[in-house]
Amino acid sequence: MQAVKFGRCGFLIYKLSQATRCSSRSQPGRGQTASISAGLRRMTTASSQPVVIRIPRPMQEHIENVKQMQSKKFDRLPTVKPGRLLIKSKNPQLNQSVGYTLGKFEQPVLTSKGWKSNKTLGDYFSINSVQSAPPFMLKEKDKGNDTASTTTKTFNCFHICPELVETLHSQNIIHPTTVQMQTIPKILKGRNILCAAETGSGKTLAYLLPIIHRLQEEPFTDSERNIRAVIVVPSRELAEQVTSVARSISQCFGIVVKVAGGGRGVGNIKAAFTHGQPDVLVTTPGALLKALQKRFISLSQLNFLVIDEADTMFDVSFAGLLEDIFSHTQVASRLSETVGLDHKAQLVVVGATFPGGVGEVLSKVTDLASMVTVKSRMLHHLMPHVKQMFLRIKGADKILELHQALKKAELEDKGVLVFCNSASTVNWLGYSLEEMGVRHLRLQGEMPATMREGIFRNFQRGSVDVLICTDIASRGLDTQRVGLIVNYDFPETHTDYIHRAGRVGRAGGSGGGEVLSFVTHLWDVERVQRIETAARRRTSLPGMESEIQKPSNTTDVKEIEKNK
Numbered sequence: 204m205q206a207v208k209f210g211r212c213g214f215l216i217y218k219l220s221q222a223t224r225c226s227s228r229s230q231p232g233r234g235q236t237a238s239i240s241a242g243l244r245r246m247t248t249a250s251s252q253p254v255v256i257r258i259p260r261p262m263q264e265h266i267e268n269v270k271q272m273q274s275k276k277f278d279r280l281p282t283v284k285p286g287r288l289l290i291k292s293k294n295p296q297l298n299q300s301v302g303y304t305l306g307k308f309e310q311p312v313l314t315s316k317g318w319k320s321n322k323t324l325g326d327y328f329s330i331n332s333v334q335s336a337p338p339f340m341l342k343e344k345d346k347g348n349d350t351a352s353t354t355t356k357t358f359n360c361f362h363i364c365p366e367l368v369e370t371l372h373s374q375n376i377i378h379p380t381t382v383q384m385q386t387i388p389k390i391l392k393g394r395n396i397l398c399a400a401e402t403g404s405g406k407t408l409a410y411l412l413p414i415i416h417r418l419q420e421e422p423f424t425d426s427e428r429n430i431r432a433v434i435v436v437p438s439r440e441l442a443e444q445v446t447s448v449a450r451s452i453s454q455c456f457g458i459v460v461k462v463a464g465g466g467r468g469v470g471n472i473k474a475a476f477t478h479g480q481p482d483v484l485v486t487t488p489g490a491l492l493k494a495l496q497k498r499f500i501s502l503s504q505l506n507f508l509v510i511d512e513a514d515t516m517f518d519v520s521f522a523g524l525l526e527d528i529f530s531h532t533q534v535a536s537r538l539s540e541t542v543g544l545d546h547k548a549q550l551v552v553v554g555a556t557f558p559g560g561v562g563e564v565l566s567k568v569t570d571l572a573s574m575v576t577v578k579s580r581m582l583h584h585l586m587p588h589v590k591q592m593f594l595r596i597k598g599a600d601k602i603l604e605l606h607q608a609l610k611k612a613e614l615e616d617k618g619v620l621v622f623c624n625s626a627s628t629v630n631w632l633g634y635s636l637e638e639m640g641v642r643h644l645r646l647q648g649e650m651p652a653t654m655r656e657g658i659f660r661n662f663q664r665g666s667v668d669v670l671i672c673t674d675i676a677s678r679g680l681d682t683q684r685v686g687l688i689v690n691y692d693f694p695e696t697h698t699d700y701i702h703r704a705g706r707v708g709r710a711g712g713s714g715g716g717e718v719l720s721f722v723t724h725l726w727d728v729e730r731v732q733r734i735e736t737a738a739r740r741r742t743s744l745p746g747m748e749s750e751i752q753k754p755s756n757t758t759d760v761k762e763i764e765k766n767k
């Protein structure tokens with residue numbers, strides 16, 4: 204059977220010269236075609252005339268489209284339209300405009316498609332920033348969304364005490380971010396909450412403000428002071444940062460905030476409590492457990508338990524410690540349990556990404572039905588206000604390329620974070636840059652605690668512009684002065700990519716910032732391809748979405764608001 208042409212009015216004309224050509228034996232597995240062929244054979248034998256089969260026009264067009272897409276020589280649909288570019292490639296034919304939307308079934312043609320071949324060394328593409336302000340600071344157009352008019356609202360809308368609002372004003376924090384709009388009222392109401400929102404969107408204040416407001420409503424004298432809020436974070440640096448934010452907003456109420464980090468011995472942890480108990484304790488899991496086991500503290504009066512940076516805290520490396528911490532606390536399962544003399548603690552779990560199994564752990568400590576989930580619209584998306592560049596490069600060339608990037612950043616007066624995947628690479632790279640005369644600091648988890656102390660603070664203060672680090676600096680640390688992130692080693696997971704990239708373009712910052720990633724190893728290429736696909740499709744990064752669906756009652760914010 205041979206297709207001759209499409210006739211007018213949606214006819215497809217087939218010439219059946221030899222009935223035997225239609226044999227199903229020559230086309231195994233095409234049972235339907237075989238039975239049609241058999242029918243046609245009977246018809247041709249009867250009339251010996253060409254047979255005309257009606258094929259609807261839409262189906263014809265579909266067949267043509269598929270043929271065109273499958274053909275190697277097909278002319279690609281132009282992805283460039285007038286206006287700004289979303290994807291800029293070394294090969295301009297692979298550029299994609301901001302105004303171009305990929306069809307649902309359209310496969311994006313990726314710049315990184317052939318990056319497993321050494322022939323592509325030197326290739327690059329960038330995902331350009333398409334807006335100047337972060338999405339969590341923007342006014343929502345959707346009127347049905349409770350984040351509408353975020354930028355016009357102030358912190359007064361939460362009816363928190365005026366001193367708190369004044370303190371925020373003095374720090375130039377005037378309008379709540381979207382996650383603050385969603386989270387603060389729920390914590391004030393006494394709900395257990397799981398809050399998942401983009402990096403840098405102001406999650407720290409989203410939980411600290413309602414907690415400090417509630418604590419100042421019930422002041423304590425020094426003799427009766429007891430720990431009423433515990434905030435658990437994965438690193439000492441982050442514990443210090445959260446402590447400093449908590450102190451800045453609570454000192455006018457006489458609320459005592461203390462920090463206890465691990466790695467410096469039990470004596471150091473004990474010293475934190477020698478002059479009495481704090482109202483708020485910011486701590487790492489190991490230090491908290493030691494303080495509990497040695498009975499330096501008691502959590503019998505606890506009102507709030509916050510687990511920040513959930514993806515790290517619920518990771519297998521911390522999960523055991525976390526379960527031990529939960530065994531020392533009483534978490535409320537309903538609103539009524541959060542008040543009264545023998546009250547239980549409200550649980551707040553916060554993160555920009557969530558690993559699997561969160562729901563499983565939480566179900567052991569509270570009724571999952573009591574947990575409200577706040578999930579931001581752009582969660583797990585590439586940040587649209589941050590320019591992200593990917594460079595396919597030989598391992599040996601990375602250091603020169605990095606040197607160039609650092610020189611450019613110096614001229615532009617930007618702070619730079621250089622991420623490596625291991626402590627040994629941090630050290631090696633540090634020595635190499637030292638020889639090149641580049642002033643920098645190093646931060647990695649294998650450093651002794653005494654050496655590590657103060658490094659990040661010094662970097663934040665601007666004593667040096669370059670920090671070479673492992674992923675311990677990618678979680679939670681506020682890096683307003685950083686304008687460039689370099690992934691010297693490509694991150695091992697999408698989660699790490701999101702957290703590293705999230706060190707720029709933060710709320711209250713001056714701009715979007717840039718991320719430069721070196722792609723050296725073949726095993727990195729698939730991750731780059733998934734990132735490029737997500738950018739071209741404007742979807743979230745794959746493999747992360749299901750991870751916060753665990754609590755069975757996951758409720759979208761809009762739904763909660765509707766039902767209020």
Ligand SMILES: Nc1ncnc2c1ncn2[C@@H]1O[C@H](COP(=O)(O)OP(=O)(O)OP(=O)(O)O)[C@@H](O)[C@H]1O
Pocket residue numbers: 375376377378379380383400401402403404405406407408554555678679680681683705709710711712
């Ligand atoms: N409403 C606001 N307006 C302006 N700046 C804000 C606002 N809320 C917080 N910030 C500032 O934004 C920065 C980022 O906040 P924060 O560290 O809480 O983000 P985060 O969501 O916890 O980030 P990460 O996911 O990296 O932990 C901080 O410098 C903070 O002072």
